[in-house]
Amino acid sequence: MKIIVPMAGRGSRLRPHSLTVPKPLIPVAGQPIVHRLVKDIVKVLNQPIDEIAFVLGDPAWFGDDVVTSLKELATSLGAKASIYRQDQPLGTGHAIMCAKESLSGPAVIAYADTLIRANFKLDPAADAVIWVKQVDKPEAFGVVKLNDNNEIVELVEKPKDFVSDLAVIGIYYFKDVSVLRQELQHVLDNNIVNGGEYQINDGIKGMMAKGNVFKTGQVDEWMDCGNKAVTVETNSRMLGFLKSDGEEQMIASSVKKNNATIIEPCFIGEHVVLNNATIGPNVSIGNHCIIENSSIKNSLIQTNTTIKNADLEDAMIGNHVNYDGNFKTVSIGDYSVLE
Incomplete structure (x- = not known):
């Protein structure tokens, strides 16, 4: 199992605290956000982790001290650390593809601005799992639409009409992440953009269109680290x-x-x-x-x-x-x- 962590953003909503320290490295309850996130995912997966791939931004911002910290984190969890760079902020799908050399086999992709508490088992019948949290105001989030078999059939961003109350939290499991890599390569090659960026959702939609089965993994707690108050x-x-x-x-x-x-x-x-x-x-x-x-x-x-x-x-x-x-x-x- 691999964990892919895109974390190249500058964290502008958390300024001034992210002006000198990358947001994922800001400590919460005594540990950097990304350290807590990765450790919590390892607990949920409850299986050996072979590799943790981190997608960082500009080396002037994510410097040697950051790389050292992340390598030590991976080593402490018995995993190899791989470091990639996203030179331009071109979206979530582009960030993942910056680590394309690591996109093979089973993998979890997790964006490093959230913390979780969860206790569930991955569905072995699913080609992929999107981790979700039940929310009170689904119109403020991206949510999943389910069919009668509780399979995800659509991703809807900030729905005006009720679709579901299960919000996507930014953590995904793929039985074989190379399938996502192929779909995201199609997104890049054909310049498929939303909001001016290449998005992971367009890769996921490509997988769904080809019959891949997506299920939900529901977390007990979802904690944001996007701005000072939260x-x-x-x-x-x-x-x-x-x-x-x-x-x-x-x-x-x-x-x-x-x-x-x-x-x-x-x-x-x-x-x-x-x-x-x-x-x-x-x-x-x-x-x-x-x-x-x-x-x-x-x-x-x-x-x-x-x-x-x-x-x-x-x-x-x-x-x-x-x-x-x-x-x-x-x-x-x-x-x-x-x-």
């Missing part, structure tokens, strides 16, 4: 799940506390100093941070940051920030100073 919410939800799972070492032993209270669930990294502080619930703090005379809840703080005299809620603060102030809900990018 990323903070996802951090809170993930911390709750990890606490329920009995995750160990969510608070590092090197944390120094002086008149400090921690209200779980929280993730607190290495060498964090807490002076006269109340932290939590639902707070993630990265390594080497200092928090003084502050109360923080439902927030996400990255590394090497100092926060003083703050009463924060639903905040997201980047790396190497100095913050001293009385704003409650803030979004501050890396290397910022507010005093």
Whole structure:
């Protein structure tokens, strides 16, 4: 089994936090988004992973440190890491085809801006599986249309009339991904574009037209990391799940506390100093941070940051920030100073 992870986008909706760190590498509940995504997929598949192929953008943005991080992730899961580049933002189908040398055999394709919780088995009768989540407002999503045998027969983007309430979350399984590769090559060769881009959906529609059977795999939780507000919410939800799972070492032993209270669930990294502080619930703090005379809840703080005299809620603060102030809900990018 292979996992293909297109992650070349710049994450513009998550700015300023994605200005210096690629969005998939931004930590949520103590781990980069893409690390959590891949590990969760491995858990669902419950079978050996031979290769994880990552499709990155410009090397000036996705540099050697990113490549090293991803190779270490693959190695930790017993898999080979393959690194590909998408030089131009030409759509989801184009991104997948940038990894065409790895597009053979059974594979999962997963876009690195979402996290999941799921427990289901892949249907061996299906040629492909599209992972979905039941949603309250299907008109805001791309959804699947099913026939009487619960097979997917159509993909409908933001339907005005009700089609189904099963939204496509951006994770797919193919029994033989080379079939998708052939259809996407047809899309590229014939310049079939939607919204000015080459889309995975057009490859999938080609497969459906040739009789390939698509089934659904329904996830229990689907958590977005597209912008600041939903990323903070996802951090809170993930911390709750990890606490329920009995995750160990969510608070590092090197944390120094002086008149400090921690209200779980929280993730607190290495060498964090807490002076006269109340932290939590639902707070993630990265390594080497200092928090003084502050109360923080439902927030996400990255590394090497100092926060003083703050009463924060639903905040997201980047790396190497100095913050001293009385704003409650803030979004501050890396290397910022507010005093």
